[in-house]
Amino acid sequence: MASHGFSVTFREQLLERLRSERFDLLVIGGGITGAGIALDAVSRGLKVALVEREDFASGTSSRSTKLIHGGLRYLKQLEFGLVKEVGSERAVVHNLAPHLVIPEKMLLPLSEGKSLGYLLTSFGLKLYDWLADVKKSDQRRMLTRAQTLRYEPLLKKDFIKGGAIYAEYRTDDARLTLEVMKTAFQRGAICVSYVAARDFLYEDKRVAGARIVDELTKRELDLRAPAIVNATGPWVDDLRTADASLSGKRLHLTKGVHIVVPRERLPVQQAIYFDVSDGRMIFAIPRGRVSYIGTTDTNYDGDKDHVVATVEDAEYLIRAVNDTFPSVQLSLNDVESSWAGLRPLIHEEGKSESELSRKDEIFVSPSGLISIAGGKLTGYRKMAERVVDLVIHRHFGDQVFRECFTNRIRLAGNTFGSYDDVVAYRDAVARQLAGAGLEEYVAEYLVGNYGQQTDLIIRHFLQMDAAMNKDLALILSELWFCFHHEMIVTLLDFFLRRTGLVNFDIMRVERWKSEVAEELGRYAGWSAERKKSEIDALDTYIAEARLTKRIASI
Numbered sequence: 001m002a003s004h005g006f007s008v009t010f011r012e013q014l015l016e017r018l019r020s021e022r023f024d025l026l027v028i029g030g031g032i033t034g035a036g037i038a039l040d041a042v043s044r045g046l047k048v049a050l051v052e053r054e055d056f057a058s059g060t061s062s063r064s065t066k067l068i069h070g071g072l073r074y075l076k077q078l079e080f081g082l083v084k085e086v087g088s089e090r091a092v093v094h095n096l097a098p099h100l101v102i103p104e105k106m107l108l109p110l111s112e113g114k115s116l117g118y119l120l121t122s123f124g125l126k127l128y129d130w131l132a133d134v135k136k137s138d139q140r141r142m143l144t145r146a147q148t149l150r151y152e153p154l155l156k157k158d159f160i161k162g163g164a165i166y167a168e169y170r171t172d173d174a175r176l177t178l179e180v181m182k183t184a185f186q187r188g189a190i191c192v193s194y195v196a197a198r199d200f201l202y203e204d205k206r207v208a209g210a211r212i213v214d215e216l217t218k219r220e221l222d223l224r225a226p227a228i229v230n231a232t233g234p235w236v237d238d239l240r241t242a243d244a245s246l247s248g249k250r251l252h253l254t255k256g257v258h259i260v261v262p263r264e265r266l267p268v269q270q271a272i273y274f275d276v277s278d279g280r281m282i283f284a285i286p287r288g289r290v291s292y293i294g295t296t297d298t299n300y301d302g303d304k305d306h307v308v309a310t311v312e313d314a315e316y317l318i319r320a321v322n323d324t325f326p327s328v329q330l331s332l333n334d335v336e337s338s339w340a341g342l343r344p345l346i347h348e349e350g351k352s353e354s355e356l357s358r359k360d361e362i363f364v365s366p367s368g369l370i371s372i373a374g375g376k377l378t379g380y381r382k383m384a385e386r387v388v389d390l391v392i393h394r395h396f397g398d399q400v401f402r403e404c405f406t407n408r409i410r411l412a413g414n415t416f417g418s419y420d421d422v423v424a425y426r427d428a429v430a431r432q433l434a435g436a437g438l439e440e441y442v443a444e445y446l447v448g449n450y451g452q453q454t455d456l457i458i459r460h461f462l463q464m465d466a467a468m469n470k471d472l473a474l475i476l477s478e479l480w481f482c483f484h485h486e487m488i489v490t491l492l493d494f495f496l497r498r499t500g501l502v503n504f505d506i507m508r509v510e511r512w513k514s515e516v517a518e519e520l521g522r523y524a525g526w527s528a529e530r531k532k533s534e535i536d537a538l539d540t541y542i543a544e545a546r547l548t549k550r551i552a553s554i
């Protein structure tokens, strides 16, 4: 169940293997796209290496709206193929990790003069269900005005003329990426974080490997592989440039921002997808003790390595909320956290940022470098299948490999037969934790994050000093698990991408960051200086996420 060897403790051995072994495929980039490709390829029998220059999922794959969704708005753009593929994938990905990809009903209010008409919406959602082959009990239901307002009494009553409820799934993008990565690793892929690909190595003008750099020690080594996939999301064109093959289509980056407010400040009863005055549509999603709101969609040509929400971004989302839920009246001071990410879209002449297609596209350079860009979290598995088909066709055409079967490979943490099993397991965990003095919501958090790996965390928790504060004992047990099984290197890896606490429970981070730094420092052998720099980096991130400095300066 656990991922033995997927720990920074084994990093030197993993780097040595990257240096000394010959691989069939090198995947560059450890977001969902790279992770999906590594899993698909290794499960078909290829020998795979994957390098990620920071933490896994540190790019766009931890900065999305965190929905496994069909993309209702793509219907508006008449992208039927995309809706069909990602729509159908929702149920597949849910089955691969039912604890992590959880059904979520979405309310779509229809208001006077803004959204599509009632009949068009009814038809559109029916088409959406049909394209995605949604089972009958989950199909869309149209609502009267009164029903819509019962679902969400906070809505501005004057203009509501009806609504609809339809099925989507929510997830945690960083954890989904990590579980796909761990599953690839368990099957034999060598996946290492904080290792960047710098330059390509060529044989007869064909890419034959890459010079890679261990970002922790700055040591360089050469990695050999006949097939190389560039899955670096917003950085795809940087590697195409390094390969001297950036021509024709290129990326168009747009920034999307989410803000997080305390649940009591935006107590929506379920996820809502509503339209705002400029014609865009925005989500408000309740999650544990907070609600989050997003997203913006603006052209971006700033620093790709440092993407943050601005006060203007936050004000736009706050205005949208206050217009739609007039009794709420959020202000900048309510923003508890935020995140911003870049959509790596394909540029199309004459189209505005929100009109650009979300379809993925594969580029093959004259040297044989395969680059993949665009796409969605939801469609990662099908994208991976297409890329690995191409890799096999181009490089190993005369050998026999298995057909793609990732639709049947359960992700790490999933030993459940169905979603009902998840619910039963969660209840059992809640009972066990109640006995240890912890509240019920903790079980939901743990099982949602770690699935059945929660057993290991609880076992560790029960062995902790009984006199220790229970919440501290729990967070240190999570840390123990993440250090030994989830390749954390920094404090932020733990607090942001393994636990999601910086996004969704920032008070818990503030409360325990020193104790966690102390314990992680003990595991990893940090000096006092390193410990301080880790806490400083976390504090800087938190200040940016809370917009602290930027609000103070206006």
Ligand code: FAD
Pocket: 028, 029, 030, 031, 032, 033, 034, 051, 052, 053, 054, 055, 056, 057, 058, 059, 060, 061, 062, 063, 064, 065, 066, 067, 068, 069, 195, 196, 197, 198, 231, 232, 233, 234, 235, 239, 255, 256, 257, 295, 341, 342, 343, 374, 375, 376, 377, 378, 379
């Ligand atoms: P990334 O996650 O960015 O991964 C690329 C990785 O490559 C990075 O980790 C980077 O560090 C690494 N890298 C870069 N250069 C190098 C190098 N030289 N060497 C090694 N590694 C390198 N999709 C959905 O399905 N549902 C949603 O709700 C949703 N919401 C979204 C909301 C927003 C605001 C945005 C921006 C996107 C959203 N998406 C959503 C789309 C989805 O998040 C992306 O399509 C997906 O995460 C892209 O993953 P990726 O692996 O291609 O890129």
